[in-house]
Amino acid sequence: MQINKLSLQNFRNYSEQEIAFAPDCNVIVGENAQGKTNLLEAIGYLSCGRSARARKDSELISFGRSECALRGEIFSRNRSFLVEIFLSAGKRRKMSINQVSAKRASDLSAVLGTVFFCPEDLLLIRDGAAARRRFMDRALCQLRPRYEAALSEYTRAYEHKTRILRDSEEYPGLLDTLPEFNERMARSGAVLIYYRARFCERLKEYALIAHRECSGGREELSLSYETVRTVTDPFAPPDTVYSQLQQHQAEHDRAERMARMCLSGPHKDDISVCIGGVAARAFSSQGQTRTAALAFKLAERDIFKELTGEAPLLLLDDVLSELDPRRQEYVLNRISGGQVFITCCEEDRLGTLLGGKVLHVSEGSVR
Numbered sequence: 001m002q003i004n005k006l007s008l009q010n011f012r013n014y015s016e017q018e019i020a021f022a023p024d025c026n027v028i029v030g031e032n033a034q035g036k037t038n039l040l041e042a043i044g045y046l047s048c049g050r051s052a053r054a055r056k057d058s059e060l061i062s063f064g065r066s067e068c069a070l071r072g073e074i075f076s077r078n079r080s081f082l083v084e085i086f087l088s089a090g091k092r093r094k095m096s097i098n099q100v101s102a103k104r105a106s107d108l109s110a111v112l113g114t115v116f117f118c119p120e121d122l123l124l125i126r127d128g129a130a131a132r133r134r135f136m137d138r139a140l141c142q143l144r145p146r147y148e149a150a151l152s153e154y155t156r157a158y159e160h161k162t163r164i165l166r167d168s169e170e171y172p173g174l175l176d177t178l179p180e181f182n183e184r185m186a187r188s189g190a191v192l193i194y195y196r197a198r199f200c201e202r203l204k205e206y207a208l209i210a211h212r213e214c215s216g217g218r219e220e221l222s223l224s225y226e227t228v229r230t231v232t233d234p235f236a237p238p239d240t241v242y243s244q245l246q247q248h249q250a251e252h253d254r255a256e257r258m259a260r261m262c263l264s265g266p267h268k269d270d271i272s273v274c275i276g277g278v279a280a281r282a283f284s285s286q287g288q289t290r291t292a293a294l295a296f297k298l299a300e301r302d303i304f305k306e307l308t309g310e311a312p313l314l315l316l317d318d319v320l321s322e323l324d325p326r327r328q329e330y331v332l333n334r335i336s337g338g339q340v341f342i343t344c345c346e347e348d349r350l351g352t353l354l355g356g357k358v359l360h361v362s363e364g365s366v367r
Contacts, residue, residue, distance in 0.1 A: 001076045001113060001310040002339040003043060010068040011060060012038040013364035021339070025356030028343045035364045036343040040116065040315040043341065046072040046083050047112040047313070048142050049095065049105030057087050074112050076310065081111045106145035113142050113304050113312035117297045119322045124296055125280050125289040129270035136271070139300050140195050143307055150191035157184035158267055165260045175257065182249050189266045190241040193227050197234035199303070200225035200271060206299035207292075211275075214291050214330045219276050221292055226270045287324070294327065298334055311338030318343050 002023050008014040013035045028036045037053070044052055045060070054060055061068045067088040074081045083102075086094040095102040097111055116138075124131055141148040161181040164174045204223050211221035227234055230248040231241055245265065252264040273280040275288050284292070304312045314335055320328050321344065340356075360367050 001074075001308075001312060003046070003072050003074050003112065003313065005071075005073040006039070006042060006046075007071040008042055008069070010062040010065040011042055011070060012062060014038065015062065015364065017364070017366055019359065019366050021341075022357035023339060025335075026339070026341045027356065027358045028341060028361060029346065029358060030343075030361035031345060034361045035366075036361050037118075037317050038364075039359075039361070039366070040317050040341055040343065042070055043072070043313060044114050044116050044315060046070055046074075046085065046108060047114040048109050048138070049085070049093075050138075050141075052116050052118070052138075057093055058089050061087055061089060072112070076111050083108060083111060104145070104148070105141065106148045109142040109148075110145075113308065113310070114315055115139075115297060115301045115304065115312050116315045116317070117319050118317040119319060121297060122290045122293045122319070122322055124293040125273050125284070129268065132271045133267075133269055135296065135300075136196050136199060136269075139303070140199055142312075143199075143304065144195055146191065147195045150188040150195075154185055154188040154192060154265075154267070157181045157188065158262060158265065161185065162262050165256060165262060168257065168260060178253075182246070185265050186242050186245040186249060189245050190238040192266050193231060193234050193241050193245075193269075194238050196227070196266070196269060197225050202303045202306070203271075203296065203299050206302040207295040210298045210302075210334070211291060211295035214294055214327060215288075219288065219291075221295060222274045222277075224272045226272050227266055228264065228268070290323065291327065294323075294331065298331075301338075305338075314338060314340045316340065316342045318345070320344065 003021055004023075005018065005020050007018045009016050019039070028039060030036050041051055041053055041060075044050075051057070051060060067086065069087075070085045072083045074083055082098055084094075084096045084099075095108065097107060102108060121135075124135060137151060141151065161178065164178060164181070168175050200223065207223065208221050211219065225234060228245065228248045230244045230251070232244065234241065249264045256263050273292060275284045275292060278284070280289055280292055301312060301314060316331075316335075320331065320342065323331065
């Protein structure tokens with residue numbers, strides 16, 4: 001799996017750019033705010049129809065422009081693909097694969113997979129539960145089309161229910177519609193739990209190995225998936241979990257109406273992480289939590305390769321500069337076997353050490 005050529009028009013600070021990539025390692029060099037991360041963002045968007053940085057697609061369009069285009073020439077599943085995405089301010093985006101319209105972001109993920117790793121991800125263990133849910137969601141949306149559909153349905157129902165509860169004091173009649181949204185949240189939530197539990201089981205296996213190697217075998221990483229209390233077995237069939245989610249909703253109905261907040265559901269899920277038998281978020285050192293975050297990201301890549309048979313593109317956005325020499329060396333030793341993109345401010349030894357291609361970025365232009 002690799003992207004051979006990327007073409008951008010009015011994307012972020014790129015007015016018009018076409019770039020050919022090496023099939024192994026691509027080192028992207030430039031000073032801050034020149035457009036290095038924008039290239040990784042464009043590649044990531046072609047793989048899942050989402051930006052790791054922007055809240056809205058309109059933020060991807062260059063200032064003063066009303067539309068932008070991304071094109072990627074991709075080799076995957078032993079064949080060539082042309083992925084094209086057109087964004088226009090105030091209009092629905094258009095996506096196509098080999099000039100056939102793509103309706104869902106999961107259609108893109110079936111062609112190209114990416115694992116994006118930025119300095120903020122080094123806080124994955126120390127951050128709140130929302131960060132670890134985003135980690136699961138991003139990975140699973142690329143791997144499982146049904147998960148993406150269930151997540152979209154759950155999010156819509158959750159937002160509706162939240163508005164109903166919030167406005168119920170002024171419009172009490174809205175509460176009559178709660179059962180419909182509870183049912184939708186329980187049905188789609190059961191699918192989320194089904195996939196999250198199984199993803200965490202694979203994550204536990206691969207992250208343990210990566211963490212043991214990176215820490216020199218001095219520390220043991222353990223993790224577990226945490227969901228709502230009434231779900232006694234997250235590996236149970238979705239129909240069973242659906243009933244248990246409904247039970248949880250019934251138990252929290254009065255509290256939700258009083259608080260005017262949605263308190264029940266897998267939107268509160270988390271991954272519990274322990275290092276050496278103690279809770280990593282509360283008691284581990286900065287170095288330990290960074291090692292665990294590294295293990296999560298490298299495990300995500302391994303899971304993707306196991307489930308699809310191909311290594312996803314690894315996008316490393318200025319991560320190495322945030323790591324000590326030992327962890328840098330570990331990452332560099334682990335990234336072979338697939339196409340890799342690494343951004344850095346100075347070429348230093350990376351171009352020589354890793355081979356491949358060095359791209360210099362300055363003011364939205366690549367040479």
